[in-house]
Amino acid sequence: MPDTDKTIISVQDVTKRFGSTVTAVDNVNLEIKEGEFFALLGPSGCGKTTLLRMIAGFETLTEGAILIDGDDVSSVEPTHRPVNMVFQSYAVFPHMTVEENVGYGLRVVGTPKAEIDSRVKEAIDLVRLSGLEQRKPNKLSGGQQQRVALARALVKKPKVLLLDEPLSALDAKLREAMQLELVRLQENVGITFIIVTHDQKEALSMANRIAVMGDGKILQIASPKTLYEYPSSSFVADFIGQVNLFDVTEQGIAHGELTLTVDELGAVVLPGVDTSRTYHKLALRPEKIGVARDKPSEIGLVAIPAKLVEDSYIGDQSHLYFETAGGKALSASVQNRDRDDHHLNKRGEKMWLYWHPAHFQPLSD
Amino acid sequence: MSRRRLNVNPLDYSRKLWMRSAMGFTFFFLYFPIISLIIFSFNDSKRNITWQGFTLKYYEKAFNNNQLHEAFANSLLIAGISTLTATVLGAMLGLALYRFRFPMQGPYEGIVHLPIVIPEICLAVAMVAFFATVEVPLGLVTITVSHIAFSIPFVAVVIRARMAGFNRSLEEASADLGASQWQTFWNVTFPYMKPGLVAGALLAFTLSLDDFVITFFTSGPGSTTFPIKIYSMVRFSVTPEVNAASTVLIVITLALTTLALWVQSKSQRNESNA
Numbered sequence: 001m002p003d004t005d006k007t008i009i010s011v012q013d014v015t016k017r018f019g020s021t022v023t024a025v026d027n028v029n030l031e032i033k034e035g036e037f038f039a040l041l042g043p044s045g046c047g048k049t050t051l052l053r054m055i056a057g058f059e060t061l062t063e064g065a066i067l068i069d070g071d072d073v074s075s076v077e078p079t080h081r082p083v084n085m086v087f088q089s090y091a092v093f094p095h096m097t098v099e100e101n102v103g104y105g106l107r108v109v110g111t112p113k114a115e116i117d118s119r120v121k122e123a124i125d126l127v128r129l130s131g132l133e134q135r136k137p138n139k140l141s142g143g144q145q146q147r148v149a150l151a152r153a154l155v156k157k158p159k160v161l162l163l164d165e166p167l168s169a170l171d172a173k174l175r176e177a178m179q180l181e182l183v184r185l186q187e188n189v190g191i192t193f194i195i196v197t198h199d200q201k202e203a204l205s206m207a208n209r210i211a212v213m214g215d216g217k218i219l220q221i222a223s224p225k226t227l228y229e230y231p232s233s234s235f236v237a238d239f240i241g242q243v244n245l246f247d248v249t250e251q252g253i254a255h256g257e258l259t260l261t262v263d264e265l266g267a268v269v270l271p272g273v274d275t276s277r278t279y280h281k282l283a284l285r286p287e288k289i290g291v292a293r294d295k296p297s298e299i300g301l302v303a304i305p306a307k308l309v310e311d312s313y314i315g316d317q318s319h320l321y322f323e324t325a326g327g328k329a330l331s332a333s334v335q336n337r338d339r340d341d342h343h344l345n346k347r348g349e350k351m352w353l354y355w356h357p358a359h360f361q362p363l364s365d
Numbered sequence: 366m367s368r369r370r371l372n373v374n375p376l377d378y379s380r381k382l383w384m385r386s387a388m389g390f391t392f393f394f395l396y397f398p399i400i401s402l403i404i405f406s407f408n409d410s411k412r413n414i415t416w417q418g419f420t421l422k423y424y425e426k427a428f429n430n431n432q433l434h435e436a437f438a439n440s441l442l443i444a445g446i447s448t449l450t451a452t453v454l455g456a457m458l459g460l461a462l463y464r465f466r467f468p469m470q471g472p473y474e475g476i477v478h479l480p481i482v483i484p485e486i487c488l489a490v491a492m493v494a495f496f497a498t499v500e501v502p503l504g505l506v507t508i509t510v511s512h513i514a515f516s517i518p519f520v521a522v523v524i525r526a527r528m529a530g531f532n533r534s535l536e537e538a539s540a541d542l543g544a545s546q547w548q549t550f551w552n553v554t555f556p557y558m559k560p561g562l563v564a565g566a567l568l569a570f571t572l573s574l575d576d577f578v579i580t581f582f583t584s585g586p587g588s589t590t591f592p593i594k595i596y597s598m599v600r601f602s603v604t605p606e607v608n609a610a611s612t613v614l615i616v617i618t619l620a621l622t623t624l625a626l627w628v629q630s631k632s633q634r635n636e637s638n639a
Contacts, residue, residue, distance in 0.1 A: 056541060058537055058541075077540070078540045078541050079540050079541075079543055079544065079545065080543075084541055084542065085538070085541045087534045087538055089532055089534050091532060091534035091535050091538035093535060093538075093539075093552075093553060094535075094557075095556045095557070104539070104542055104544075104552070108542065108543050108544040108552070109543045149538075152538075152542065153541075153542075156542060156543065
């Protein structure tokens with residue numbers, strides 16, 4: 001968690017154009033606090049890597065300014081910026097040993113030998129590479145090379161550590177372990193981490209705050225929980241996890257509370273929602289939907305009969321795909337708490353889907 | 366029938382007669398002259414037409430031939446200077462072609478590589494015409510300049526090919542860690558280029574050492590190189606002394622080529638070891 005409220009990186013009205021036609025980053029504003037674990041999340045080509053490379057100094061800004069710890073670094077070379085980067089390809093120097101790699105950033109600026117030795121040792125311990133100091137990178141696994149890249153950047157004691165898709169080349173098991181390790185590392189060193197990723201699970205599990213990018217713009221900046229439960233647009237709702245979207249046909253106010261009419265469900269009352277805005281869609285996460293054979297008797301639930309079309313079993317969960325009488329496709333995910341539970345679901349079977357209307361997220365786009 | 370055809374492995378073709386004879390003829394035409402040259406360098410006969418018995422005296426004679434010595438020293442001097450210069454310039458050219466995008470790059474690259482494909486005789490005539498225009502007397506200097514000129518594209522091609530496999534992030538990582546551009550070049554880029562530099566330099570060296578056509582055209586009085594000296598000796602008569610001198614040249618060229626291949630395969634092995 002952030003220790004202070006101090007802004008360490010301030011991205012102000014930054015735009016990046018390649019040539020005259022491609023706008024990679026479009027008027028982005030961003031404040032990152034000291035000690036945060038911040039994620040830039042978005043599909044490939046959304047401009048997140050370009051934004052990170054602009055913070056590192058590898059891309060020039062077309063418009064705007066970037067401030068690191070209050071200093072405008074827009075025209076400062078990467079060499080002189082107080083940030084360090086972990087590259088997607090690791091970029092570990094192939095002809096140097098682990099120790100030489102980690103000490104490189106200290107050697108080139110003329111740090112005294114004794115200080116280099118102690119700081120290198122400390123960094124190698126930090127990423128748990130002790131014992132491999134004399135290895136060359138081609139004798140290391142992908143995960144170990146990743147650690148070398150981390151140690152090499154952290155040994156410089158940067159104000160911000162930038163990570164460009166650092167886990168994308170690792171296999172699933174190792175990726176999960178490294179996610180935990182990165183969080184532990186970040187808490188240990190207290191340095192601000194900015195990670196670029198297209199993997200929403202990775203961003204949700206690691207970051208304190210996430211900026212979702214699409215088409216060069218920042219669409220929403222929020223904590224992982226807010227982002228998932230209260231997405232601000234259908235793009236964000238759809239990009240982060242699975243979502244059912246209903247089209248709103250009519251908007252009204254009944255007894256001071258927002259009422260949205262949806263074809264499949266009729267009027268839905270949403271207490272406590274801002275009534276001044278116009279809403280076009282209602283979003284509902286699949287795991288919020290309950291599935292039952294009989295119509296639930298509890299009052300205040302939304303319930304709709306639907307036919308099971310597809311049952312996709314993925315071990316811990318089953319993703320159930322339904323179709324209502326009106327032809328609306330809905331997906332629900334249920335935990336397979338009972339070993340033989342999922343066998344009860346037969347394709348074509350009529351079932352009841354139900355949920356609490358509070359789970360609806362109204363969307364304006 | 367079809368099954369048998371499917372099971373043919375690459376070496377099986379050597380069992381076919383036509384394949385074997387093609388291979389045999391190729392080896393024969395390639396290596397018979399060279400082997401007979403080497404054998405007859407040990408021939409104890411002045412006319413060197415029939416085998417008269419084994420001797421090393423023509424090697425002795427060649428080693429004691431002062432003109433041959435001088436020509437060999439010239440060749441080494443020219444090859445040394447031109448290799449050094451061509452390697453530096455060619456490496457810079459190869460690096461620039463890999464690194465930068467600039468207007469007219471395509472045509473420029475084509476022109477740079479032209480000396481590799483155009484006939485040597487044309488290059489030689491062009492060189493002589495050029496030196497005549499700028500009024501530089503023909504001699505060691507003109508030979509060296511010409512050798513540098515035709516070696517540069519070979520080095521550039523080797524470096525360019527080497528750099529194609531380079532990960533640009535390495536240079537970015539170096540800059541990111543606080544290294545100046547100069548430090549980045551010597552610490553990161555140069556070590557990666559090294560096998561290419563060695564290969565390119567050895568290529569330039571052997572090209573220079575045994576070049577005849579361009580050297581012949583651009584040489585002046587007192588600037589005889591080893592190949593030209595041998596050619597002039599042959600014009601009088603093919604004595605075993607010529608064979609002996611040629612054999613020495615073959616051995617040197619072969620040794621250098623082997624060294625180049627060895628350096629290259631060693632560096633490849635280092636990189637692919639995972």
